[in-house]
Amino acid sequence: MTYDIQPAGSHFIDGAYVEDTAGTPIPVICPYSEKQIATVHAATPAIIEQALTSARRAQKDWAARTGTERGRVLRRAADLMRERNHALSVLETHDTGKPLQETLVADATSGADALEYFGGLAGALTGEHIQLGEDFVYTRREPLGVCVGIGAWNYPTQIAAWKGAPALACGNAMIFKPSETTPLCALKVAEILHEAGAPAGIYNVVQGMREVGQALITDPRVDKVSLTGSVPTGRKVYAAAAEGIRHITMELGGKSPLVIFDDANLEDAVSGAILGNFYSSGQVCSNGTRVFVQRGIKQAFLDRLTERLKDVKMGDPQDESVNFGPMVSQRQMEIVQGFIAKGLEEGARLVAGGARKGDRGYFLQPTVFADVTDDMTIAQNEIFGPVLSVLDFDDEDEVLARANATDFGLAAGVFTQDLTRAHRMVAGFEAGTCYINTYNLAPVEAPFGGSKLSGVGRENSKAAIEHYSQMKSVYVAMGAVEAPF
Numbered sequence: 001m002t003y004d005i006q007p008a009g010s011h012f013i014d015g016a017y018v019e020d021t022a023g024t025p026i027p028v029i030c031p032y033s034e035k036q037i038a039t040v041h042a043a044t045p046a047i048i049e050q051a052l053t054s055a056r057r058a059q060k061d062w063a064a065r066t067g068t069e070r071g072r073v074l075r076r077a078a079d080l081m082r083e084r085n086h087a088l089s090v091l092e093t094h095d096t097g098k099p100l101q102e103t104l105v106a107d108a109t110s111g112a113d114a115l116e117y118f119g120g121l122a123g124a125l126t127g128e129h130i131q132l133g134e135d136f137v138y139t140r141r142e143p144l145g146v147c148v149g150i151g152a153w154n155y156p157t158q159i160a161a162w163k164g165a166p167a168l169a170c171g172n173a174m175i176f177k178p179s180e181t182t183p184l185c186a187l188k189v190a191e192i193l194h195e196a197g198a199p200a201g202i203y204n205v206v207q208g209m210r211e212v213g214q215a216l217i218t219d220p221r222v223d224k225v226s227l228t229g230s231v232p233t234g235r236k237v238y239a240a241a242a243e244g245i246r247h248i249t250m251e252l253g254g255k256s257p258l259v260i261f262d263d264a265n266l267e268d269a270v271s272g273a274i275l276g277n278f279y280s281s282g283q284v285c286s287n288g289t290r291v292f293v294q295r296g297i298k299q300a301f302l303d304r305l306t307e308r309l310k311d312v313k314m315g316d317p318q319d320e321s322v323n324f325g326p327m328v329s330q331r332q333m334e335i336v337q338g339f340i341a342k343g344l345e346e347g348a349r350l351v352a353g354g355a356r357k358g359d360r361g362y363f364l365q366p367t368v369f370a371d372v373t374d375d376m377t378i379a380q381n382e383i384f385g386p387v388l389s390v391l392d393f394d395d396e397d398e399v400l401a402r403a404n405a406t407d408f409g410l411a412a413g414v415f416t417q418d419l420t421r422a423h424r425m426v427a428g429f430e431a432g433t434c435y436i437n438t439y440n441l442a443p444v445e446a447p448f449g450g451s452k453l454s455g456v457g458r459e460n461s462k463a464a465i466e467h468y469s470q471m472k473s474v475y476v477a478m479g480a481v482e483a484p485f
Helices: 045-064 067-083 085-096 100-106 108-124 156-169 185-196 210-217 231-243 266-275 295-311 330-345 396-403 419-428 463-467
Strands: 011-013 016-018 025-029 036-041 129-132 135-143 146-150 173-177 203-205 224-228 247-251 257-260 290-294 349-352 367-370 387-393 411-415 433-436 469-476
Touching (some): 011 045, 011 185, 045 135, 045 173, 045 203, 045 210, 067 085, 067 108, 067 156, 067 185, 146 210, 156 173, 156 185, 156 224, 156 463, 173 185, 185 203, 210 231, 266 411, 290 295, 295 349, 295 367, 330 387
Parallel strands (some): 146 173, 173 203, 224 247, 257 411, 290 387, 367 387, 411 433
Antiparallel strands (some): 011 016, 129 135
């Protein structure tokens, strides 16, 4: 099957596509052709009201189902998503510019994994019995109510499922607002869930910019907000949600360290650096963009990395032989170009790349800087593009202190053959997600999230259940009730 790039409606609400052309038009620009391929409209107040009203109504009936019944719907949706992986991947490639070679294995497939995992977990969400002599306490795990998810533009299908799957497994309703840069794919997640048996209104998608998100997260009918985005956006969302004391999880940005010791397997370390800097054209929040390389292996690392970059193939991302796509937008390309210029200005040594490629598409060459120091802009700020900074170090204590000298704390990684040292390093990293001799893997079975400015709470795994449900304690007395008077 194939999907039309232009959706049947801008929004998916109460089990159907909905349109309101009174909303601000949002052009969908293909990052490869630079042409407009679709148009959606931002949600009007009427659309937002429709989404909230239907979500509130649907949530009560959905929560009344058994966990096994809810899980059955999620697992059926996972099967449909896998059956339609190719069509979903083609749409994602149009939306984001990521190569089809990548989207076929990393986007809808990971969304399906989340639906399957939480579908399997839904029936196991139970409370506990606590005996207190003859009296006892039992606990009930209950849904929060209506959840709002705010997505980022780098993994639109995956994020829509990562937030929706645990929310629905726990008995909540979800209203998801994709990034206005990539508005197409979340609509298909909603459509598939409805087809799989999710009741109308239980997973709604509304489009829009900041104003729409603000209206959703401040509405008193909303019980939970989950954001994937930048730190500045996170600060605003956190403050807005705090006014209503809403539950919140936030997966924000990072400037993660990747530490490579002299004894590391060179080929693996280079592969890890490529995955941690150039996958998705560098547009990954957990990227290990500060690559600390011990001096003894530095030149060999740079030589092999430069050699491997000769295998980069840019071009039409719908061509499965292409392995490196454009930036998601002209604006993002210009932001990254500004960081590259700043790196040159501040004295970093350009080893590879550094320029735009071709005259069509928002392509930037994979860029490598060496002789980067901790105080340089490119070593301190999140770039969110294909820019790798190599920093030298001498010993373990030094590099651990420097790795942690950042306000971010999303991820960190180490390559070494000394596993004792590897475990010391990850114990010392101030980061929520750490890697030993690999980088940037995010299976649904493992918690994912950050510390410090990189976020609050966790996505995926059983840990996500704690962020989409609440515990109620019930004390049961089996005897007479005594009182002092």
